[in-house]
Amino acid sequence: MPTEEVIGAIAAVLTTSSFLPQAIKVLRTRDTEAISLTMYVLFTAGVTLWGIYGLMTWQWSIIIANGVTIVLAATILTMKVAAKLAAGRKPRGAGGN
Amino acid sequence: MPTEEVIGAIAAVLTTSSFLPQAIKVLRTRDTEAISLTMYVLFTAGVTLWGIYGLMTWQWSIIIANGVTIVLAATILTMKVAAKLAAGRKPRGAGGN
Numbered sequence: 001m002p003t004e005e006v007i008g009a010i011a012a013v014l015t016t017s018s019f020l021p022q023a024i025k026v027l028r029t030r031d032t033e034a035i036s037l038t039m040y041v042l043f044t045a046g047v048t049l050w051g052i053y054g055l056m057t058w059q060w061s062i063i064i065a066n067g068v069t070i071v072l073a074a075t076i077l078t079m080k081v082a083a084k085l086a087a088g089r090k091p092r093g094a095g096g097n
Numbered sequence: 098m099p100t101e102e103v104i105g106a107i108a109a110v111l112t113t114s115s116f117l118p119q120a121i122k123v124l125r126t127r128d129t130e131a132i133s134l135t136m137y138v139l140f141t142a143g144v145t146l147w148g149i150y151g152l153m154t155w156q157w158s159i160i161i162a163n164g165v166t167i168v169l170a171a172t173i174l175t176m177k178v179a180a181k182l183a184a185g186r187k188p189r190g191a192g193g194n
Contacts, residue, residue: 003153004150004153004154007146007149007150007153008146008147008150008154010146011143011144011146011147011149011150012143013143014139014140014142014143014146015139015140015143015144015147016143017139018135018136018137018138018139018140018143019136019140021133021135021136021139022132022133022135022136025131025133025136026131029131031130031131032131033128033130033131034122034123034126034128034129034130034131034132035119035131035132036118036119036122038115038118038119039115039116039118039119039122040115041115042111042112042114042115042118043111043112043115043116045111046108046109046110046111046112046113046115047108047112049104049105049107049108049111050105050108050112052104052108053101053104053105053108053158056100056101056104057101057105061150
């Protein structure tokens with residue numbers, strides 16, 4: 001394997017695996033207050049396009065990295081949207097805290 | 098420009114720009130509670146290696162995307178570490194809230 005492919009593989013493992021602790025943290029704590037909705041909307045769209053770019057240029061490190069990242073980023077995005085929707089419902093609720 | 102390079106460029110703009118609203122949010126609110134320290138340690142290391150991969154394979158969309166992302170991710174990481182350090186100092190303080 002050429003050196004650049006080894007570096008690409010390590011980069012892929014790092015950037016992809018990085019979203020796992022964030023997804024776990026969000027799923028565990030249900031706290032998404034400090035997380036930017038705009039970031040995860042743009043990021044999920046972006047990694048989807050990176051995945052397509054990887055498929056078109058057939059670079060396996062890009063394909064694998066972005067495939068897994070899409071799932072993790074979409075999980076965080078879903079939790080953020082759910083929290084936003086829940087917060088939006090609160091003022092209409094019967095005085096819940 | 099080949100189609101895959103156009104897609105790579107849009108992907109680069111999306112994933113790179115996505116970290117801007119998160120960096121702004123963190124700088125403005127100083128709230129990093131829901132943000133995973135592990136994520137930003139791994140992610141900053143990963144995008145640095147992606148930048149090196151881009152330089153070695155001379156793919157401009159990867160070089161530009163990761164160059165900007167390193168700065169934004171490092172900003173969020175710095176704010177998270179600063180908040181952690183500040184929180185760690187609190188219990189030794191003179192009864193501050």
